[in-house]
Amino acid sequence: MEAIRYSALSGGKRIRPFLVTYSSTLFGVSRSYAMRVAAAVEMVHCYSLIHDDLPAMDDDDLRRGVPTCHVKFDEATAILAGDALLARSFEVLADPATHSDPRVRSDLVVELARAAGGDGMVGGQMLDLLAAESSLQMAEITRMQRMKTGALIAFSCESAALLGKASDSARHALRAYAHDLGLAFQIADDLLDVEGDPDVVGKRTQKDENAGKATFISLLGTDRARSQSQMLAHQAVQHLDMFPDTADPLRALAEYVVNRNN
Incomplete structure (x- = not known):
């Protein structure tokens, strides 16, 4: 439990919970419902970070500016902590307290x-591992990132539509927003890996280049990649046109993800 709390409560941007809670306001969803789903999504995200950091995967020793779970504890404990977070997330969703x-x-x-x-x-993570051994092209990298990063971001938005029993058109709009937001977020991550300060980013940088992985940056270059991320962020905001001013936090998030420094 100490390892679970260490990894789940040690900071982070909480973008996925943000998406759940603010998307839920569009449909008048109960705050308690939204917060439970937000917690479940963050548990899945934190489990994935614990496992991604393991020596068998990305072999990282720093996450959010502190030692990774397997460094702080040990590899077996880290694996079990991740497993427990994943299981708990579905326990939370299935509980009647999450929705009547x-x-x-x-x-x-x-x-x-x-x-x-x-x-x-x-x-998507499996494709990412294969990327070090294969010469992926733009379409393949885009697919990989839509799976690895975008799928959970999309659920974060769509879960609000499920909670609020929203129309198909509203759900599709949120999914389109999330897909473009997820790609913009990943390109920004790739830029931080190339240009970011490890002390600010909170983890090692230059990892993809050192591993020989094809990324948006290696294919497009930094300037074109940055322009692409800005275009995707703008496109994401346009998908929210059907929603009123209550969607403004989601619109602001699109700008944040491409201009952040960690």
């Missing part, structure tokens, strides 16, 4: 499983 309608809870469980599994985040 069992169908909504079931839909949340199914959609998060898809976003986190082989067709989503885990599959």
Whole structure:
């Protein structure tokens, strides 16, 4: 439990919970419902970071400016802490306290499983591992990042539509916003890996280049990649045109993700 709390409560941007809670305001969702789903999403995200940092994966010793879980504790404890967070996330979603309608809870469980599994985040991470051995092109890198990063971001937005039993058009608009936001976020991450200060970023930089991985930066160069991220952020905001001023925090987030320094 100490390792779980260390990894889940040691800071971070909390972008996925932000997306859940502020998307939920568009549909008048109960704050308590939204906060429970936000916590479940963050548990999945934190589990993925614990496992990504392991020696068998990215072999990182620093995360959010502090030692990674397996460095602070040990590898076996880190694996189990990640496993426990993943299991707890679905326990939270399935609990009646998350929504009074069992169908909504079931839909949340199914959609998060898809976003986190082989067709989503885990599959994207596998493609990322293969990227060090293969010469990926733009379409392949885009697919990889849509799975690895974008799928969980998309769920964060769509979960609000599920909680609020929103229309298909509203759900599709949020998914389109999330897809463009996720790619913009990943390009910004790639830029930080090339240009960022490790003390500010909170983790090692230059990892992709040292590993020989093809990235948006290696294919586009820094200037074109930065321009692409700005274009995607602008495009993401346009998908929110159907929503009123209550969507302004989501619009502001699109600008933040491409201008952040960590």
